[in-house]
Amino acid sequence: MSVTPKTALTIAGSDSGGGAGIQADLRTFFACGVHGMTAITAVTVQNSVGVQGFTEIPPDVVSAQIKAVAGDMGVDAAKTGMLATAEIITAVAKTLDEVHIGRNADVPFVVDPVAASMHGDALLREEALEAIRTELFPRATLVTPNLDEVRLLTGVEVTDRASQRDAARALLALGPMWVLVKGGHLYDDPECVDLLSDGVQFIELSARRIDTPHTHGGGDTLASSITAFLAKGLGVPDAVDEGKRFIERCVAEAYPLGEGVGPVSPFWRLA
Ligand SMILES: Nc1ncnc2c1ncn2[C@@H]1O[C@H](COP(=O)(O)OP(=O)(O)O)[C@@H](O)[C@H]1O
Numbered sequence: 001m002s003v004t005p006k007t008a009l010t011i012a013g014s015d016s017g018g019g020a021g022i023q024a025d026l027r028t029f030f031a032c033g034v035h036g037m038t039a040i041t042a043v044t045v046q047n048s049v050g051v052q053g054f055t056e057i058p059p060d061v062v063s064a065q066i067k068a069v070a071g072d073m074g075v076d077a078a079k080t081g082m083l084a085t086a087e088i089i090t091a092v093a094k095t096l097d098e099v100h101i102g103r104n105a106d107v108p109f110v111v112d113p114v115a116a117s118m119h120g121d122a123l124l125r126e127e128a129l130e131a132i133r134t135e136l137f138p139r140a141t142l143v144t145p146n147l148d149e150v151r152l153l154t155g156v157e158v159t160d161r162a163s164q165r166d167a168a169r170a171l172l173a174l175g176p177m178w179v180l181v182k183g184g185h186l187y188d189d190p191e192c193v194d195l196l197s198d199g200v201q202f203i204e205l206s207a208r209r210i211d212t213p214h215t216h217g218g219g220d221t222l223a224s225s226i227t228a229f230l231a232k233g234l235g236v237p238d239a240v241d242e243g244k245r246f247i248e249r250c251v252a253e254a255y256p257l258g259e260g261v262g263p264v265s266p267f268w269r270l271a
């Protein structure tokens with residue numbers, strides 16, 4: 001008899017190059033054994049050398065996608081990626097409350113506060129940062145910023161493991177249950193240490209730094225794997241630990257594609 005898998009919803013932008021965004025989330029959900037569903041917020045024109053432009057989806061259409069799947073199929077965990085504008089963020093926050101997703105409704109909700117691509121191309125309008133702080137963070141089970149996003153959201157400049165803790169405290173003051181301050185951008189560190197905290201526990205998740213230029217989609221793939229593990233019923237520390245092991249292998253198996261930065265790869269999980 002067939003078994004219905006757990007379900008995960010990603011609310012994010014499309015990457016035409018297939019390495020990040022919705023495409024990375026869906027293939028990660030598949031590799032982690034959950035049924036993936038999408039609410040698309042923007043369509044980017046993107047490849048291995050950068051983002052050439054994007055068009056936003058109207059906020060009411062983003063809300064309608066969330067309601068359509070939540071009402072009919074059910075959501076075991078959800079995540080956000082690229083949200084583009086304050087108007088979309090406001091619509092997402094209101095809709096998540098309506099469909100009972102988020103920390104207060106016991107359906108885990110991961111916020112990856114995507115602000116720019118690795119090439120420095122903006123994926124979020126500047127005025128939307130305040131909406132991420134005030135409308136999404138208080139609803140989040142877990143937030144997963146990289147160091148550029150930490151600086152934009154809190155003003156804290158992370159340069160080492162001690163300042164990673166300062167950043168975690170500043171992010172927790174904005175209301176999420178847990179924060180994961182990712183250390184991938186501490187390029188001088190021979191290890192990639194991500195700091196997970198709920199304000200009481202400070203857990204350092206460490207992995208060797210793999211020598212590769214191909215890390216496109218790394219943040220999305222980590223956040224979506226954590227979301228998949230939460231959908232399967234793991235608690236936050238265990239889901240993040242599994243996600244960290246998952247992304248380490250994905251970076252190790254990353255492949256060149258195009259003239260620029262190639263994508264991390266979840267294919268090893270299917271072998
Ligand atoms: N070269 C690398 N080797 C191993 N893990 C990496 C490497 N670069 C990034 N990571 C890990 O990938 C995840 C995403 O990293 P990060 O680069 O910090 O975020 P983003 O992709 O959002 O900019 C983190 O778990 C980080 O530790």
Ligand SMILES: Cc1ncc(COP(=O)(O)OP(=O)(O)O)c(N)n1
Pocket residue numbers: 012013014015020021022044046081082114116117118119123215216217218219220221
């Ligand atoms: C549509 C879209 N969403 C998100 C990103 C950013 O991806 P991420 O995994 O955070 O990191 P980079 O690969 O850009 O470092 C994106 N590029 N496009």
